[in-house]
Amino acid sequence: MSLTINHQTNDISASSGSMTIDGAAAGSSTTWGAVGTYTVASGGSSLRSAGSTISGSTLKTNAYSSGHKRPLTHEWNSGENSTLGVSGTWRNMTGAATSTQFGKQVNCLWVRIS
Amino acid sequence: MPTVTITEVRNAASLQSDNLRMDVEINHPEYDWIPYTLDPADTDTTIDNAEVMALIGTNFAAYVAPTQAELDEETAANVRAERDNILATVVDPLVSNPLRWAEMTADKQTEWSQYRTDLLNVPQQSGFPNNITWPVEPS
Numbered sequence: 658m659s660l661t662i663n664h665q666t667n668d669i670s671a672s673s674g675s676m677t678i679d680g681a682a683a684g685s686s687t688t689w690g691a692v693g694t695y696t697v698a699s700g701g702s703s704l705r706s707a708g709s710t711i712s713g714s715t716l717k718t719n720a721y722s723s724g725h726k727r728p729l730t731h732e733w734n735s736g737e738n739s740t741l742g743v744s745g746t747w748r749n750m751t752g753a754a755t756s757t758q759f760g761k762q763v764n765c766l767w768v769r770i771s
Numbered sequence: 772m773p774t775v776t777i778t779e780v781r782n783a784a785s786l787q788s789d790n791l792r793m794d795v796e797i798n799h800p801e802y803d804w805i806p807y808t809l810d811p812a813d814t815d816t817t818i819d820n821a822e823v824m825a826l827i828g829t830n831f832a833a834y835v836a837p838t839q840a841e842l843d844e845e846t847a848a849n850v851r852a853e854r855d856n857i858l859a860t861v862v863d864p865l866v867s868n869p870l871r872w873a874e875m876t877a878d879k880q881t882e883w884s885q886y887r888t889d890l891l892n893v894p895q896q897s898g899f900p901n902n903i904t905w906p907v908e909p910s
Binding site (some may be wrong): 667690691710713723742744746769770771 | 786794799802803817
């Protein structure tokens with residue numbers, strides 16, 4: 658079997674048999690904010706189990722408005738609100754449930770899945 | 772070109788007064804119902820946001836602007852957190868390390884002590900929380 662890609666019609670075809678192209682998985686991306694992008698951010702004060710999803714508007718950024726650096730391990734106090742400003746759906750890839758600890762919100766690793 | 776077609780949405784809520792940016796749940800063909808932030812400025816084209824916006828139509832919760840008191844409270848929390856971060860990462864490792872502290876001249880010790888005091892007093896500034904002057908770190 659051979660695959661043919663028609664650059665004029667953008668069609669992909671197989672000479673025989675069947676062909677499956679699975680584009681469902683979110684591969685990594687180097688375009689910031691696109692599906693597949695990873696980021697470290699806080700998911701707010703609610704419990705975020707490993708693999709759970711949240712909307713992009715919920716994520717909080719790692720930068721202060723004045724330009725002071727906020728370390729990746731920084732924990733958020735209640736009331737802090739530095740929205741990351743991303744779109745779509747993000748999945749907790751930290752591998753553990755995360756929420757508040759000692760009254761602080763913690764950082765997680767997130768990947769955009771849609 | 773969009774590669775995922777969304778045909779159902781629910782629980783949409785506007786995130787800003789122009790109703791362009793919204794939080795909504797979408798019925799994703801792979802992930803089922805998931806939360807999604809819809810933004811016309813989104814550069815990712817996996818999902819057709821215009822199509823999702825059409826599905827939402829006028830069926831969304833209106834944007835509720837925060838009050839000035841809520842905004843001030845948020846800003847104050849941010850400033851305090853920023854101040855605490857500087858104390859924890861810049862000042863305390865220096866002033867609480869006896870060896871590093873002993874290496875400094877008396878003038879430098881005074882400068883750093885004053886810097887620490889000024890940071891602690893940031894919430895006491897007259898313009899706090901919206902118009903503050905950050906103390907300058909000693910060289």
